[in-house]
Amino acid sequence: MKDLRTHYSLDVSEKDFGKKIVVAGWVEDIRNIGGIAFIILRDRKGTLQVTGLKKKDPKLFEKLVGVSRESVISVIGECKKSDKARNGYEVIPDEFNVLSEAETPLPLGVVDKVESELDTRLDNRFIDLRKPDVQAIFKIRNEVISAVHTFLINKNFIEVHTPKIIASSSEGGTDVFKIKYFEKEAFLAQSPQLYKQILMATGLDRVYEIAWYFRAEEHNTRRHLNESTAVDIEMAFIKSEEDIMKILEGLVYTMWKKASECVDELNILNKKLTIPKLPFKRISYDDAVKKLNANDCKIEWGADLGTEEEKILGDIMKKEGDEFYFITNYPLIAKPFYTMPEGDKLSRSFDLECKGVELASGSQRIHNVNLLKKRMEECGLNPKDFDAYLKAFRYGMPPHGGFGFGIERFVMELLDIYNIRECILFPRDRTRLTP
């Protein structure tokens, strides 16, 4: 049995001219001129042209032009130099096989001259993903995640995987999905927060996870998902939250830089990336509020920044030359119970903002079990529900902190994508459960 493919479209070079090659992929388009026909074949790397001549082999020609668009075929033929064809060569078929015939009409055109709605595209995601610009997003996503692994492993982090089926709602706050766990009730983890903290009591010191977040909030917006991914880290023996911010800004810088090296994909998307400068500006919550008030945006001290305020602050910071910045020392009241207080009212926390959108949020955590219990109670939680978590703080827990960093939000900002659903292969939102 012969190979179904010896060459990808873009891997053919001059030394192949005049030789027999085998190419395979999807029939993107057929232009039948009468006595000659051009089949545009698409594979993972690009497209190539198969040129059929009626005179040469009428039967093969009929079969070739009769195949439906987006069918999968494999073609054996001569690779012939041609200045008229797009890659400088064309394949003159001797033989071809339809590996899979596509039904017609297509539910979504790959190269049609009409746009499709996102909903239609997501309903037919496997076809949508045949488009090079859609694929480019996920190729870049792959690169930045690979940069995460390299960067964090170099900083002595180890990758961990914490459970996603959990017994109690992890942090209060957001809604969680309830599931049946045999005779018990369980929940899908909204974040790995409590588990990565427990791991700080083990001596592993630095852990990270590419984590799934499940959130049962019924929002329907272009920047929310009910199932999303994040880079979550936790590190022990820190002096302060500044140690964590250093890791985070280095990580973001590295991811951005790695993305900027995806030249082919960025060209397809028609995007240019400017690598951010380190260090990112640190601005305290107090100063952020002052800045906002000075710009006719009235905000009460203590309130979390709303979408509107975040945007305005983003504009102010951009004017001052900072696209990326940390907002530090939030009011304690706006942060979860495990956040380390700073004085009475503030916290040792930070949010990383990019152009007015929150990319990541983190803090130094409380490592004293009594303070932790006190904070739980102040937040309206019952420490008894957190026994398994609290136990880890009773037998030697070093000072520690970490952050969670949404991957889809990052990709969205990185590539300037309007709807977050485009940043994940198969989005789960308020209404979408398939595909």
Added chain:
RNA sequence: GCCCCGGUAGUGUAGCGGCCUAUCAUGAAGCCCUGUCGAGGCUUCGACUUGGGUUCAAAUCCCAGCCGGGGCGCCA
């Protein structure tokens, strides 16, 4: 949780009480064409979210359902 908005061929749209036997593009099917690359030309096919109501007359107005989009809150 609160508040807006929308559903017309496979896809994307026009129409917003009678001119609708519903527009245009794209697509599909077929015919012509030996250098296409957004190929071209000709022919054909294909749709008003569902159920009630108003009206002489409903794609169009009203009500309800179903499906979807978005904003806010909250968050990543």
